[in-house]
Amino acid sequence: MAATVSISESNGAGETPTASITNTNMGSTDAVNLDPVAYPITPADLSYAKYQRFNVTAMGGSSAIRTLKVWRTGALGGSATHLTNAGETTDYNQLAYAQPINTAVVDADNAMPTSEPATPNLGIATSLSASLTATGYSDYLVHQITTDAGDVAGSTSTMSYQYDEVA
C-alpha cells in the first residue's frame, strides 16, 4: 500500500483526537462527526471551530508527505463565510490547539479557497514547505462558519484535500 493518510479532528478542553473522521459538519457544539440537524447554527452566530489535521498512520514504503492543500466547493448560502487559518505563503497562520469555541478564532481569518490553491496552504511543523517523513500529523486546519441574521438553514459545501507523496 501507499501511505495511509486520513483526517483527524480534536475536540474538548484537554484535546481528544479522533482519527479518520466521517464528516466535517459544522454546528453549534464542539463534537466530532456531529449531526447538524441536532446542532444547527443560529443565524448571526458562528459555528464551533474545527481543529483538524492530516494524520499519516503508515508510510507504506514512502519517504515523505508534503504540499498539503485544502479547499471547499459549493454555495454557503446567504452571506455566510467560511474562515480558516489555511493560506498560501504569508497568509498561512499556524495555530496551536485550543478548545474549540463559537466566537471568532484569532488568526483564522482567511476565506477558505473555493478551488484548488496553486500552492500549499496548510503547513507541517509550522512550514508550508516541510514534509512528514514518518507517521504523524500536519499542523491544525482551523476553520469555522460565520453566519448573518438573514441566513437560512440548509446550505451545503464540501471539502477537498490534496497532498504529494514521495515514494
Place this chain on the structure above:
Amino acid sequence: MNYKFIRDGVEELVTKETWHWLALYNDGTSLQQFDDNGYFHQFSEIDQSKLSAFKMMSDDKIVDYVIPFDQTMKLVHFYKITRLNVYTPSFKEVKSYCFGYEKKVNNRNEKHFLVITPNEVILCEDPNIINFK
C-alpha cells in the same frame, strides 16, 4: 501483489502502483521500483549520478514514458493524491504520477514535468498548475 520494504529493520508491504518506474543507468544496469526479487525500492535509492533514462511503465498500458537523462538533470518524482468532495456520495480520489527533471540553464532553474492523470498525460513546468475539481 505486495512487495517488501525494510524500514529501520521493520518490514512494510507495498502494493504495486498502476504506474511504476525503471531507472536505467549508463553502465548498463538498472533499478526498478517494484523489483523482480519481490522488494520495493524508494525513489531515493536511484543513483542519479549515473542515470541515463527514467521510464514510467504500467502493466495495463501499451505505452511507456521515457525521459533521457544526463548528469546536468535532477530527477523529480512524486504522486499527487487528490480527494474531492470528501464525506459525500460524490467523493473521488485521484492519484496522479508526476515525474520530470530540474536543470540549470543560463543560471535559471528550469523544471519540466509529465503528469499522468487517470485521463491524460500533461506536460508542464509545475504540476500545481493542474487544478482538480
